[in-house]
Amino acid sequence: MTKQVQQLDRVIIRFAGDSGDGMQLTGDRFTSGTAEFGNDLSTLPNFPAEIRAPAGTLPGVSSFQLHFADHDILTPGDAPNVLVAMNPAALKANLGDLPRGADIIANTDEFTKRNLQKVGYDGSPLEDDSLSEWRVHPVPLTSLTVKALEGFDLSKKDAERSKNMFALGLLSWLYHRPTETTIKFLETKFAKRPDIAKANIAAFQAGWNYGETTESFSVSYEVKPAQLPPGVYRNISGNQALAYGLVAASVKSKLPLFLGSYPITPASDILHELSKHKRFGIRTFQAEDEIAGVGAALGASFGGALGVTTTSGPGVALKAETVGLAVTTELPLIVVDVQRAGPSTGMPTKTEQTDLLMALYGRNGESPLPVVAPATPSDCFDAAVEAARLAVKYRTPVMLLSDGYLANGSEPWRVPSSAELPDISTEFATAPNGEDGTTFLPFKRDPETLARPWAIPGTAGLEHRIGGIEKADGTGNISYDPNNHDKMVRLRQAKIEGIAHDIPALDVDDPDGDARVLVLGWGSTYGPIAAAVRRIRRAGGKVAQAHLRHLNPLPANTGEVLRAYDKVLLPEINLGQLALLLRARFLVDIISYNRVRGLPFKAEELAGVIQDVIDSE
Amino acid sequence: MSEIQNGRGLSLVPKSDVKLGMKDFKSDQEVRWCPGCGDYAILAAVQSFVPELGLRRENMVFVSGIGCSSRFPYYMDTYGFHSIHGRAPAIATGLAASRPDLSVWVITGDGDSLSIGGNHLIHALRRNINLNILLFNNRIYGLTKGQYSPTSEVGKITKSTPMGSLDKPFNPISLAIGAEASFVARTIDSDRKHLHSVLREAAEHKGTSLVEIYQNCNIFNDGAFDQLKDPGQRDAITLRLEHGQPIASATKAVRRGADGGIEVVPRSEVSEEEILVHDVRRPDPSLAFALSRLDEPAFEHVPIGIFRSVDRPSYEELMTEQLDEAIGKGGPGDLDDLLLAGDTWRIG
Known part of the structure; x- marks a missing residue:
């Protein structure tokens, strides 16, 4: 049977299921295939804060939306053209977002009386006319998967687990996605359990074949590759791009990176990622709390490292006093705030832009610092390098404001070469700077940048003391002189304001x-x-x-x-x-x-x- | 190197080419503690002791929090960081973890380290990062002018507790031992010789060393440790802890009690064999903990000296090992390789 192939310029697919159904993995694999095929794309994962909410309930629904096109696109899409609903909860939770005429692929095996009741359906919406404005494709995904894996030595429960791969296979057929990367991925992921790898691959292929043979799907779709600027591309999420940007900043500043961090959603992945890259001399320190995370980073900066702390809004609130210390001691420090819904605990997995005023003003005293905000997931890379450039050049803490949407969303990224990136290296002080040729003035400023010298322990002759108490201009000695304080407040402000001449004009x-x-x-x-x-x-x-x-x-x-x-x-x-x-x-x-x-x-x-x-x- | 510590604490810190003296460690800043404060004695003891270590001055860093004692770094002509309340162990941790070539000292007080900074203190101790923490214990808040502290005795009458404080104090030694500290000692501001010996052991210990220093605040809590200084009472109260020596004074001795614990008895009532011999290297901390409880509830028997000094890998050593291992396996990181790792595709 030759099926009809229809050309589309763009498609938005949403995979939705229970948190245990593997929807994030399914979406991630579909994304990889799509990226490899050469479409432009943008993704939006949406998952519950609960690690395992009760199965089959509305709070337990996890979804992954992918927008791909034959042209350059900017968002993960407003409304899905296709919803894959692995159970009644996934259908109910996402139906409101579906435009008229969209396709629904529903796993009929999960539309049991019990599961329907859990989400308040009296009868199955697949069997009445309540879904008539959409095109419904009922597919018994679970039982088809179990059937496809009959030859494997697996329990029924284990076989059922591969149903997400069956769904992935079906969608891959429907949209002409390449299959090799997914097969290779499964072989690698389950390298130690070849039986599981084979079962998943079999489920994936069975899904593909089902699409090819069943009459439920008479049309498949093609979305041509997008015309993007030439280069080598990869798909990247905001958190990964930000972590890579910090690695790049360490390489290009020639400073060892020290990350002091405490786990917090949605920033933890940056800690995880940087922890893998010890070959770059990166030291990652999981601290006892948010305050210790930033404290250790600042201590490392005092010692000549590129000190970084990563967190979300509640953590920024806790770090405020130490960030103020970094402002007044004028040491480089990068504070990454992956913003999430607040106040207080708020909605940890949901996105918001509500920390801007806290980033700017959430400290005691006049406490100015630069704030940089990336615009897209891949821009998190460049924004991290830029934050490091400013921190190092101006000896200041810099707030890098990402958010949950950027952190978990992904898009293709033209990979820059190391040589393309700016050199952001700096010089430590090595000799006395006083007029007498022997004294060291830790707060004598560079006339152009107003930055003070960075003299690190181990440098003979430059022994000095810094701290949170107001310092006399030049010497850095403790000073309660009213005019000196006024001068220092204005100098710190002028230093940060001066950065306006060192950044691009608003385009x-x-x-x-x-x-x-x-x-x-x-x-x-x-x-x-x-x-x-x-x-x-x-x-x-x-x-x-x-x-x-x-x-x-x-x-x-x-x-x-x-x-x-x-x-x-x-x-x-x-x-x-x-x-x-x-x-x-x-x-x-x-x-x-x-x-x-x-x-x-x-x-x-x-x-x-x-x-x-x-x-x- | 002494026989009681592992002697590796300073192994990575460069030695000075010239012989330094006390004056080399005095900064040009005017010392501004109240006249008669115990901090002067401790400062003088530290300034006179550090040259003995033979280290380069520029490789020593003093980090402090907030409180009277935390002004200390300004008076040492080394690198110094006067930070914020309670956070000195956290800041020092980042510094020591990233710079194993430094001798890092934390100067803190009972309020700074046991109230607002309690969390950082216990985690520094369990991690065993190479730090020397000097805890000046005067059992009062001095800088804020006389409120009770977490080491003040119950019933303390202060400005914030006019009818007496209600909360049981911490015993810093017990706390440190409970927090898995590898080196714990107590000394007193008025005994420079003892201070010297304890500080030296602390400096050479690899890992976190905690030294509680009884320090008199002559303005807000004068005479808190007079019993330990008054020649008439001193010897009756103090129990000197010395590694390998019986735990005893001229008049009393420590032995195993019938209930499995330890007890202090008149020396005349025990044979020499019965007296516990002090072993700072005992892996099990229970006996050191029991010794730390001897001054409870009354200030009747006060052990002074090193309670515990055991050899355990330090955090920054292990951290460096992991970096070395990663580089040994895969070579130094290459940025281009990293950015191009995983699934990529070419356009154009």
């Missing part, structure tokens, strides 16, 4: 140069904003876009850019934190758009908001 994307409305963003909203802007332009609308990567100091031309437009719209996943700052600083009447749902914006949603602002002109 505006305004193709025809005649837009009246500017959409501004920062951090992870880049993708949805840019996708929304495309929609507006495609429909003939005019809108300019600019995205802030440096939140402190702001690029020198920021005020000029904001004042050049009639209206400035600023979507944020908070209640208007950047808008508050920009209004105060530039007296521009920013229009805020705020949603704090623990989820990224949707392109369609933002396109509507932008259109409303344009129409109100």
